[in-house]
Amino acid sequence: MRFAAPRSPSPSPTRNRRHRPRSTFAVPSESSSEDEDDASGSESASSSEGEWLNHRPEPPKPRREKSLAEQWAREDTLAAVRRRINYHDPYEEWEKETRQEAFRVARQKHTQDCIQQRNARNERRAQDEQRSAALHEQQLKEVESQLAAMNLQKQQEEAMLRAQWKERDRQLWARIDAVIKQEEERRRVEQEAERKKREEEERLRREAEEKKRQEEERKRKEEEEKRKQKEKEDEERRIKLAAAQAEKEREQAETEARKALGHSTAFEDWRRGRDTLRTLKAGPMKTVKQNKEMKAIWSAGRRAITPKVGQLTSDMAVVVRVSHELVNILRPPQAHPPPIYIALLSSLAKAILMQAETEVTAEKKSAMPLAQLTVNLLTSLEGFADIFWAKLCQRAGGWPVPIAIPANDTDGTTITPQSMRKVQGFRDTDEGSEVLGDYTSRVTGILRVYFTTLVLPVNQPLDPMFRMDRYWTYFTRMLKDPQLLESPVAAQIMFTALDIGGLHACAVWGSQWTRLLALLFEGVTVGYHGLEGRLIGGKAPEGNASRTRLQLEVERIMAAAST
Structure with missing residues (x-):
């Protein structure tokens, strides 16, 4: 912004003509011009002196004298030009400095206003963040209390179902034992009746055919042995069928109970x-x-x-x-x-x-x-x-x-060997098939997101595939399958899972989770399923590195749980 004051028609007090310096580029005075005229006239006169002797001299032109007013006017004009060229106006300098000083003051004030506004915004933002954090903490406490109540209710229901399963198994085996005893008693009675009948027939045959007694005795013994062998085989077959039927009923009962709990x-x-x-x-x-x-x-x-x-x-x-x-x-x-x-x-x-x-x-x-x-x-x-x-x-x-x-x-x-890699999730590129290291890193990145999804708090129940109990199911399935445990990918995936939710699972399942970690630690140090030397991750170099990370993570969780 420019600041200007109107120019006064009267000259400034500092504008003094008497102190204005004279310009070096001045118009020559009248006297100098007159001298030049005289000099030029003398030169022309001397050059034409010869001609004057031969010709009649002309009378000189009369010189017009300038008036005093004209001389003053010319001097004033020359003096004004000299002052205009060399004059330095202090008022203009003061006016220029005043504008610059006003601009500096305005810019400083604008900077201070911007700083105050930014500080005010930062303070409001900090207050908003504190309120949001307090609200989030309150909501988190509410969710945790609800989850604790749900877990307690779930544990009570599971205990009741386990008691029902045990009672049902006891009744089932009692019925099976009763059926077996009844069948054995019936067979014993039948055998006793047959024995008596055979004894009567034998007595009659001894009386009628004494001579053929030894031959018939031999044949009878052979038939007896065959019959007993057949009865033994039939008995074993019936026992196996009864056991298979009982196993089938037990598996069906477990399947129904698992479906009732939403497990698969x-x-x-x-x-x-x-x-x-x-x-x-x-x-x-x-x-x-x-x-x-x-x-x-x-x-x-x-x-x-x-x-x-x-x-x-x-x-x-x-x-x-x-x-x-x-x-x-x-x-x-x-x-x-x-x-x-x-x-x-x-x-x-x-x-x-x-x-x-x-x-x-x-x-x-x-x-x-x-x-x-x-x-x-x-x-x-x-x-x-x-x-x-x-x-x-x-x-x-x-x-x-x-x-x-x-x-x-x-x-x-049937899954062919060519399609098996695709079903397993391997990716084929222009450079060739995906190597195990790249495959492990990619699958671990995907499952890190999946495990994080399992442990995040939610405000409503999710699909069974994305609930917290899947975290426990994942480790139990992994530890009971030797074919999975031999893969280097298994060690890296379990390390990733423990890194995400190991401590949280310890808080949820307590001593049960500690026992599971003990089995896991045994698998990475001694051998899984009691097989010494059969370590989790196999013998490949990738498995060794992943197994070491898994062991350190288990030790870290156990140390944190014991404190």
């Missing part, structure tokens, strides 16, 4: 993922790809999903914002047709898992926002749990279950 076997979990993936490819994905309009809508949604997943940061506000945006993409005001909705769920699950393969492998902390996003989507999107589980099994093989890949697929087809 490893093969059932594996079949759920494979069947969902097969249905997804043959149904919605095939329908969408064959229809141009549906494919265009699906492609647009997929292009919108991938950047949103890539925007995740550790800031919870960003996670919540991205979750809402993704839900809005999949559930717009005008709902998508079912095939497009399911196809978009598949693309969303794939984007999350690919983000886990790239970012979590490089930075472990990236698993937390991805897991929180997954939990938010599992509670908001219908059907996302089945699709996410199917894509998880597709990209990580049987490790999310965990299960050793069987020889036959869930639809009964």
